[in-house]
Amino acid sequence: MRVGLLQLTSSDDPDANIAATLDLVAEAAGAGAELVATPEVTNCVSTSRTRQTRVLCREAADPTLAALCGAAERHGFWVLAGSLALATGDPDGRFANRSFLIDPGGQVAARYDKIHMFDVTLSEAETYRESDGYRPGTRAVLAAAGAVRIGLTICYDIRFPALYRALAQAGAQVLAVPSAFSPVTGAAHWEPLLRARAIETGCFVVAPAQTGRHAAIRGRRRETHGHSMVVAPWGEVLLDMGTAPGAAVVDLDLAQVEAARQKVPSLSGDRSFAAP
Numbered sequence: 001m002r003v004g005l006l007q008l009t010s011s012d013d014p015d016a017n018i019a020a021t022l023d024l025v026a027e028a029a030g031a032g033a034e035l036v037a038t039p040e041v042t043n044c045v046s047t048s049r050t051r052q053t054r055v056l057c058r059e060a061a062d063p064t065l066a067a068l069c070g071a072a073e074r075h076g077f078w079v080l081a082g083s084l085a086l087a088t089g090d091p092d093g094r095f096a097n098r099s100f101l102i103d104p105g106g107q108v109a110a111r112y113d114k115i116h117m118f119d120v121t122l123s124e125a126e127t128y129r130e131s132d133g134y135r136p137g138t139r140a141v142l143a144a145a146g147a148v149r150i151g152l153t154i155c156y157d158i159r160f161p162a163l164y165r166a167l168a169q170a171g172a173q174v175l176a177v178p179s180a181f182s183p184v185t186g187a188a189h190w191e192p193l194l195r196a197r198a199i200e201t202g203c204f205v206v207a208p209a210q211t212g213r214h215a216a217i218r219g220r221r222r223e224t225h226g227h228s229m230v231v232a233p234w235g236e237v238l239l240d241m242g243t244a245p246g247a248a249v250v251d252l253d254l255a256q257v258e259a260a261r262q263k264v265p266s267l268s269g270d271r272s273f274a275a276p
Helices: 014-030 048-054 063-075 153-157 160-167 183-201 254-263
Strands: 002-005 035-037 078-087 096-102 109-111 119-120 127-129 141-145 148-152 175-178 203-209 212-213 220-224 229-230 237-240 246-251
Touching: 002 014, 002 203, 014 035, 014 246, 063 096, 096 141, 096 148, 109 119, 109 141, 119 212, 148 160, 153 183, 153 212, 160 175, 175 183, 183 203, 183 220, 183 237, 220 254, 237 246
Parallel strands: 002 035, 035 078, 148 175, 175 203
Antiparallel strands: 002 246, 078 096, 096 109, 119 127, 141 148, 203 229, 212 220, 229 237
8 A cells, every 4th residue: 555644733723724635636646546545633732722723623613624525535535534523512522533444435434532642741732631631442443455455543553552553453463653742751752652562463653744844823832743653564664754844655564564463473462460
């Protein structure tokens, strides 16, 4: 499968982000992509709940989702909308951070709500409490894009290897990790974590990312790490997009999944043990 990755610098204006996203989708289509993957919060990167409350939509009315479904149908390929920030109608006002797999007919084939919330304190000046604004999902999702089985995850999930092991043991060949990593954690941990998840599971890891400084109408401007990556089942980095927005394509030889797992069959080597 030829996979296209989009690296975006989304603002907190969803309408303005659509045109830039669709331009790169078309670029990936022109390069022969069979599946195009976008980063986390493709539609809106925002630090302001007030701004999010004003601009985010329910799934059925979200213009970015509609545009990506239209693009999938127009180009006749699969689209993985890495995630969209969506209104939910929850009583506490929290949003959903939701990934979508869209089929070549423009229909949503699978949904995944981010399970692990990014609640961290990196320094006195840099604190994140994703769970204040977003409600976590509760279900792992394995989806089929034609003959390719994809495990859907989002960003901070990468730090919880049990999720990836469960997806691989359920049949995943590709693990999707759309992200908006911070520069601090990205510089230290992004590549090692992606390579570890690939090596542990014998899967390809496809990780489209947000990058750079994100324009904001309201709230502080956010900065993200970039370096969208594709990692092979043996741990080789096949693509690193650096920090510039753009599109890139990589061919995935799915025979490498079985080859890696035959060499090191750790997915079938579980043993029960007593907890410490």
